[in-house]
Amino acid sequence: MPKGTVDFFKAIGVARADGTQFGTQFATQFDEYYLCLLVGLDARRLGQVSDLVSTGEFIKDYPTSFQAQSTVIAGLLVDAELDRQLIGAVDRDAIQQEMLRLLDHNSATGLSSVGQGLLNQYAAGGFSIIRDQLPSPQSLPDLLRAYVHIWHPPDAAS
Numbered sequence: 001m002p003k004g005t006v007d008f009f010k011a012i013g014v015a016r017a018d019g020t021q022f023g024t025q026f027a028t029q030f031d032e033y034y035l036c037l038l039v040g041l042d043a044r045r046l047g048q049v050s051d052l053v054s055t056g057e058f059i060k061d062y063p064t065s066f067q068a069q070s071t072v073i074a075g076l077l078v079d080a081e082l083d084r085q086l087i088g089a090v091d092r093d094a095i096q097q098e099m100l101r102l103l104d105h106n107s108a109t110g111l112s113s114v115g116q117g118l119l120n121q122y123a124a125g126g127f128s129i130i131r132d133q134l135p136s137p138q139s140l141p142d143l144l145r146a147y148v149h150i151w152h153p154p155d156a157a158s
Helices: 029-043 064-084 092-102 113-133 140-151
Strands: none
Touching: 029 064, 029 113, 029 140, 064 092, 064 113, 092 113, 113 140
């Protein structure tokens, strides 16, 4: 998890160990991670390893509600890395090498350790964008209304 996500999403995060609960919440902490990840992958922004919480393993496998998305997540990672590294669609050898570097069909997530590390860095990069553009949300509907503006900024003329 990127550092600061628990505090940023505290009003709508999953029920915490201290029993804190506020209105509508995420079903899992991975929901917070996923929102950050999508923004980071779209922006092609890698955070630093130091931007990640270093205590223990976050997850070994995707939560049940995200398992069907594992190939989409892997595909988005490969796409982001090909783009970030300026590997063109016609460079088949480079694409194959990158896929071999990022993917591992034997792992629970379908990603190699390198791929998992980069995915975490993209989540950290996405969190920095979210934190810079949005106030800490007080409700899930407020977050979703604000989150959409990261993808589709309001027209400055309106």
